[in-house]
Amino acid sequence: MDGHQTPRVAAVIGDPARHSRSPAIHNAALAATGIEWVFTAFEVPAGGGAAALEAMRVLRLAGLSVTMPLKAEVAEAADVRDDVVEVLGAANCILPLGDGRLRAANTDTDGFVSGLQADAGLEPEGLRVALLGAGGAARAVAWGMAAAGAAEVVLINRTPSKAQAAADIANAAGEAGQPGRVGSMDDIAAADVVVNATSVGMGADTSMPCDPTLLQPGQVAVDLVYEPLETAWLAALRQRGVEAHNGLSMLAYQAAAAFELWTGVEAPVEVMRQAAVADRTG
Ligand SMILES: NC(=O)c1ccc[n+]([C@@H]2O[C@H](COP(=O)([O-])OP(=O)(O)OC[C@H]3O[C@@H](n4cnc5c(N)ncnc54)[C@H](OP(=O)(O)O)[C@@H]3O)[C@@H](O)[C@H]2O)c1
Numbered sequence: 443m444d445g446h447q448t449p450r451v452a453a454v455i456g457d458p459a460r461h462s463r464s465p466a467i468h469n470a471a472l473a474a475t476g477i478e479w480v481f482t483a484f485e486v487p488a489g490g491g492a493a494a495l496e497a498m499r500v501l502r503l504a505g506l507s508v509t510m511p512l513k514a515e516v517a518e519a520a521d522v523r524d525d526v527v528e529v530l531g532a533a534n535c536i537l538p539l540g541d542g543r544l545r546a547a548n549t550d551t552d553g554f555v556s557g558l559q560a561d562a563g564l565e566p567e568g569l570r571v572a573l574l575g576a577g578g579a580a581r582a583v584a585w586g587m588a589a590a591g592a593a594e595v596v597l598i599n600r601t602p603s604k605a606q607a608a609a610d611i612a613n614a615a616g617e618a619g620q621p622g623r624v625g626s627m628d629d630i631a632a633a634d635v636v637v638n639a640t641s642v643g644m645g646a647d648t649s650m651p652c653d654p655t656l657l658q659p660g661q662v663a664v665d666l667v668y669e670p671l672e673t674a675w676l677a678a679l680r681q682r683g684v685e686a687h688n689g690l691s692m693l694a695y696q697a698a699a700a701f702e703l704w705t706g707v708e709a710p711v712e713v714m715r716q717a718a719v720a721d722r723t724g
Pocket residue numbers: 550574575576577578579580599600601604639640641642644666667668689690692693694696
């Protein structure tokens with residue numbers, strides 16, 4: 443960097459934002475690729491999404507990562523929305539287009555698919571997926587798996603009306619027909635991949651999103667929760683001989699995709715994953 447220039451700034455916005463692992467993940471990636479930007483966190487409460495995007499324009503921020511509760515607000519306030527953002531009504535990544543306009547993207551969708559490929563070596567084509575939950579994360583996974591060719595995406599949720607909306611999203615994305623439908627716990631046994639996209643099991647919560655005895659060896663389970671890295675559900679599944687993965691890969695791959703959109707440089711995914719783990723234990 444020229445001695446007279448200050449580094450460009452990128453950030454995560456949300457509430458809370460100070461516990462976010464994004465600064466650790468992105469600063470590690472910036473250091474590894476020799477890009478002299480700084481990545482920080484700004485606490486922006488609900489209702490502040492549009493103002494944060496205005497600040498991004500004025501301050502010429504290089505990129506924004508967006509977390510709860512702002513994903514819908516920034517999707518609405520951006521000038522240009524990717525198709526997936528239009529359908530999901532949520533963006534987790536904002537990038538400047540260079541002409542003053544801001545583009546809203548969603549990298550959670552491909553982040554899940556890439557994580558599944560990396561962790562389990564599974565290609566999405568033809569897979570039967572059972573998704574527990576129907577919130578923002580479930581909708582992103584439903585879109586990502588359906589767009590990548592999953593044969594079936596069954597939505598199982600406490601509130602059935604939300605499950606239908608998420609199934610509709612899978613059908614809108616489906617490359618192979620109409621993969622989305624609302625199901626029940628009875629559908630778990632027939633799935634190749636079972637995903638916990640509910641918030642059950644986060645933090646000190648030791649309850650489980652479904653009875654682990656519904657799964658058998660040969661099936662793959664993914665818990666999107668990454669705090670803790672080993673939820674009670676994952677531990678019980680592993681004890682039964684079920685291949686079980688946590689949400690760290692989705693976290694690393696969605697960040698990697700955002701990094702590439704902002705910088706145009708290939709993301710060092712493994713460095714990013716390790717930074718996420720180190721941030722947690724450090
Ligand atoms: N690994 C990653 O990169 C990544 C990315 C995004 C999110 N996540 C994780 O994914 C989880 C969900 O996030 P989100 O943004 O989708 O949250 P959200 O939009 O608030 O959705 C929460 C979902 O959990 C369900 N739920 C909550 N409490 C429940 C309970 N006691 N019993 C049954 N269902 C319950 C809700 O059901 P109702 O519809 O009935 O309320 C809803 O389907 C969180 O743990 C989050 O940390 C991980």
